[in-house]
Amino acid sequence: MWLKCKTAEEVPRGAIVISHKVIPYPSVLVEKDVTSIVVDPMTKEVLRQLCMFGNSRGIVSGCVARHSFIASGSALVDGEPIITTTLPSLIHKPECKKKEEELDLKPMVEHAFEHIRMPIALGDIVSMNYRGGVFRPIYEETINSLNKMPIDKLFDEDVSGMPLLAVPNDDDTRCVILEGVHRFASLSLTEEEKKIEIKLDVYCVGERNFEDLLSSTVPISRGMKITKKAEFKFHRCQPEMLTLLLDSYAKQRNEGRFSEKDEAVNLCRILNARLNEKQRKELIDHSHQRRQIYNQLFNERLVQEPTKTATEQSGLFAFLMSPTTQKAFFSHYETIPxxxxxxxxxxxxxxxxxxxxxxxxxxxxxNMLKKTDFVKRLREIQNPATAENSSDGNNGITWLMCETADDAPYHKELSFWSIYRIPSPSVLAEKDVSIIVLDPMTKGVLGKLSMHIVSGCVGKHSFLASGSA
Incomplete structure (x- = not known):
C-alpha cells in the first residue's frame, strides 16, 4: 500500500520512505524508525538506502548522482554500512561516549493493608466525618450534575463503580474517600434512602497514613461551599500508602475519570514523589531520559500512551519548569495553547x-495578551537577542566544553571546527541552540546554523546540520 505524505510528521512508524531529493526532518524520522530510500527522479534507480534507527549515532551527508541527501542514521548499500561524503578527508570518527546512567523511578513497595468489601447503609456513611480531594479538586458542576441522578444509578457498580474508602484501623467514624467523592458530596437522602445498602471497598491504612491523608484533603458535606482546593502531596506519603493511592489513580484514570488538567497535575506530583532533585535536573538536560521515564509511567498505567505532539506530557514539562512558571502554568492551564x-x-x-x-x-x-502574541513573546524569551561583546577579551562570556550533545545547555551558541563533528541533531534541535562553524586554521566563522534541517556549502566547506544557515 502506498501513502503519500506531505510532511515528515505524517510518515507512519517503521515505514519505508522514498525520496527523490533531500530527506526532510531527520530528527522526526529517527524517532519513527523508518528506512529512507533515495531514488533518482530520472531513472528511478535506488541511489542510497538510509536506515533511520533512533539508536544509530552516525550522521550522513553527501551527494549521489548530483542529488544531495541528509540523514541522521547509517547508510546501507546491499546491507553493508557506508558513509558517502563530498569531502572524505574531513570525516570524523565519533569518539567513544561514556555510558550514561539510566534514570529509574523510585520503585513501588507492596502494601499489606487490610482490605474489606462490605455492605453499608447510606445513612451510616453520611453520619461519618469524611473527606476527599486526593486526586482532583471538588468540582461544583460535577456535584450539580450528580444531584439529578437517582440513588440507585448513583451507586450502581456497573455504571459508576464501587466507592473506595481509607480508614484508620480502630475508628469507624472517620474516612477519606479515594474513589466516589463527588457522589457523596451530592447526597441528600430521605429517611427511606438512608436505609439503602451499597457495597464499599475499604482499606485500613493505620493512624499515621490516615493522618497524612487528612492533612491534605477537604471535608465533604451536602451543599458544601467550595472555597479551598485540595493540594495533596504524594511525596509526603509513606511508600506503601503511595502504592495504594497510585493503584487507585491508575484504575480511575483508565476509566476516564479525570480531566486533562487533573492528569497533568497528578503526573507532576507523582514525579515529585518518585524522583529526587538530581534526577529532575538530569531530565531537564536529557530528552531521551524524559522519554524513558514517561514510558515507565505508561507501563504502570499512570499516563496516556506517548504521541508525537506530546500534549499528554504536560505534567512532565510542568515538573521540570522553574517554580514561579509552574504555579502560573497550572493556574491558567485551560487558556494556554x-x-x-x-x-x-x-x-x-x-x-x-x-x-x-x-x-x-x-x-x-x-486576557491581557492574545495567544498569537503569547507564542511570539515566548519565543523571544527562549531566544533572547545576543548583546554585542566588547573586544577587550573581558566580556563576561562563560565557556563550557561539552563532551556530548546531551551536555549542551539550552538556547546557547555551540562552536564546532568541523561540520562533521556536530552530533545528534535531534537532541540539539530540542535544546534550541545555535551552531557556529569555525575554520580551524583562521578561526573565521564559516556559517551560523539555527536548528532547522538544511544541508549545503559555506565557504567551499560542505556542511550538514539540523539548522538553517
Missing amino acids: KRNRCHRNIFVASLVNDDTCAQLINELGT
Whole structure:
C-alpha cells in the first residue's frame, strides 16, 4: 500500500520512505524508525538506502548522482554500512561516549493493608466525618450534575463503580474517600434512602497514613461551599500508602475519570514523589531520559500512551519548569495553547527567565495578551537577542566544553571546527541552540546554523546540520 505524505510528521512508524531529493526532518524520522530510500527522479534507480534507527549515532551527508541527501542514521548499500561524503578527508570518527546512567523511578513497595468489601447503609456513611480531594479538586458542576441522578444509578457498580474508602484501623467514624467523592458530596437522602445498602471497598491504612491523608484533603458535606482546593502531596506519603493511592489513580484514570488538567497535575506530583532533585535536573538536560521515564509511567498505567505532539506530557514539562512558571502554568492551564509543543516551550523558557515567563502566562490568563502574541513573546524569551561583546577579551562570556550533545545547555551558541563533528541533531534541535562553524586554521566563522534541517556549502566547506544557515 502506498501513502503519500506531505510532511515528515505524517510518515507512519517503521515505514519505508522514498525520496527523490533531500530527506526532510531527520530528527522526526529517527524517532519513527523508518528506512529512507533515495531514488533518482530520472531513472528511478535506488541511489542510497538510509536506515533511520533512533539508536544509530552516525550522521550522513553527501551527494549521489548530483542529488544531495541528509540523514541522521547509517547508510546501507546491499546491507553493508557506508558513509558517502563530498569531502572524505574531513570525516570524523565519533569518539567513544561514556555510558550514561539510566534514570529509574523510585520503585513501588507492596502494601499489606487490610482490605474489606462490605455492605453499608447510606445513612451510616453520611453520619461519618469524611473527606476527599486526593486526586482532583471538588468540582461544583460535577456535584450539580450528580444531584439529578437517582440513588440507585448513583451507586450502581456497573455504571459508576464501587466507592473506595481509607480508614484508620480502630475508628469507624472517620474516612477519606479515594474513589466516589463527588457522589457523596451530592447526597441528600430521605429517611427511606438512608436505609439503602451499597457495597464499599475499604482499606485500613493505620493512624499515621490516615493522618497524612487528612492533612491534605477537604471535608465533604451536602451543599458544601467550595472555597479551598485540595493540594495533596504524594511525596509526603509513606511508600506503601503511595502504592495504594497510585493503584487507585491508575484504575480511575483508565476509566476516564479525570480531566486533562487533573492528569497533568497528578503526573507532576507523582514525579515529585518518585524522583529526587538530581534526577529532575538530569531530565531537564536529557530528552531521551524524559522519554524513558514517561514510558515507565505508561507501563504502570499512570499516563496516556506517548504521541508525537506530546500534549499528554504536560505534567512532565510542568515538573521540570522553574517554580514561579509552574504555579502560573497550572493556574491558567485551560487558556494556554497546546499546539506546536507550547507546553514544552514554556518549560524551556522558564529555565531562561522564570519571572518573565510566569508574567507572560498570567497576562494570557487574564486576557491581557492574545495567544498569537503569547507564542511570539515566548519565543523571544527562549531566544533572547545576543548583546554585542566588547573586544577587550573581558566580556563576561562563560565557556563550557561539552563532551556530548546531551551536555549542551539550552538556547546557547555551540562552536564546532568541523561540520562533521556536530552530533545528534535531534537532541540539539530540542535544546534550541545555535551552531557556529569555525575554520580551524583562521578561526573565521564559516556559517551560523539555527536548528532547522538544511544541508549545503559555506565557504567551499560542505556542511550538514539540523539548522538553517
